[in-house]
Amino acid sequence: MVKVYGEAPIRLLIVEDNRDISENIAEYLEKYNYVLDFAYDGISAMHLALTNPYDVIVLDIMLPGMDGLSFSKKLRTDAKVETPVLMLTARDTLNDKLKGFEAGADDYLVKPFALQELHARLQALYKRISGKTSNILSVGDLTMNKSTLQVHRAGQRIDLNPACMKLLQRLMEEAPSVVTRDDLETLLWADEPPDGDALRSHLYKLRQAIDRPFESSLIHTVHRIGYRIAEDT
The missing domain is CATH 1.10.10.10 (Winged helix-like DNA-binding domain superfamily/Winged helix DNA-binding domain)
Structure with missing residues (x-):
């Protein structure tokens, strides 16, 4: 876990099997007010998502164990977890994006992406739900x-x-x-x-x-x- 201290930190779960991408995200977000957890496969990510009160989940689609679409569907349908999900993927067709939203994603970011844009989207998702009561x-x-x-x-x-x-x-x-x-x-x-x-x-x-x-x-x-x-x- 990477901790960035400050007032009301945003708890973020990053689910990405490419460790270089995860490390780049962590290095960039260290400048801001986040508490970061990491998972490198869908199964361990599900365990973390069910046992921790995250504010946002960053989710790659292509994962070992359980792919991102299945993870998101299970999170929403079976576990009834409403934590916002930002999907990361190299697939950029309209059909791919629609599948992501149908699976329960709240936002969709195509690789390669600018870290500044990732941060902006995370902030927007957090502001959208920060007034709601967590489950x-x-x-x-x-x-x-x-x-x-x-x-x-x-x-x-x-x-x-x-x-x-x-x-x-x-x-x-x-x-x-x-x-x-x-x-x-x-x-x-x-x-x-x-x-x-x-x-x-x-x-x-x-x-x-x-x-x-x-x-x-x-x-x-x-x-x-x-x-x-x-x-x-």
Whole structure:
């Protein structure tokens, strides 16, 4: 990962099997406010796209493992991910461009291209979606796709029951703020919470799934108030 520090960096996934092209893009974009991840085949790119909250994906069409058109279709249709996709390809016919847009691409750039134009198109895509709410929630290395209800931590898929899924989503939406016990009980049981420690039992199960297998804990108890999720204690 290449990090370029600044205010509100744009998270970018570059999917390109030609490492020279990837390195040229990275070298140019280092001057600007981006956080860059790289994938060199369609399968590893899909894993990254489903487990990280990217702002834009730069996608080559000719890829090993899964081509760019199949990747884009799967991202949109199966995973319900709405991250803008900028396709890169040497194919410049109208039919090729239409296939890209039909597969879910938001923009299309023909190789060879000027890096200044790539940067301008990325900025335009980011501005177009920056006011929209992302489907991906992220706290540290923990992510949740609100459309597919897929949860990953450190790249590992985590399966949760419906109650734990509701609790985790609320905690992540409010992170790093505290969510009160009353709010969490209302979330699960409306105005009729059960007697006893039912909420504590669900939080225990959630912690077993989210925290126990990993080195650091994300879910924290705030004594007599509620719970919060954050990287810090």
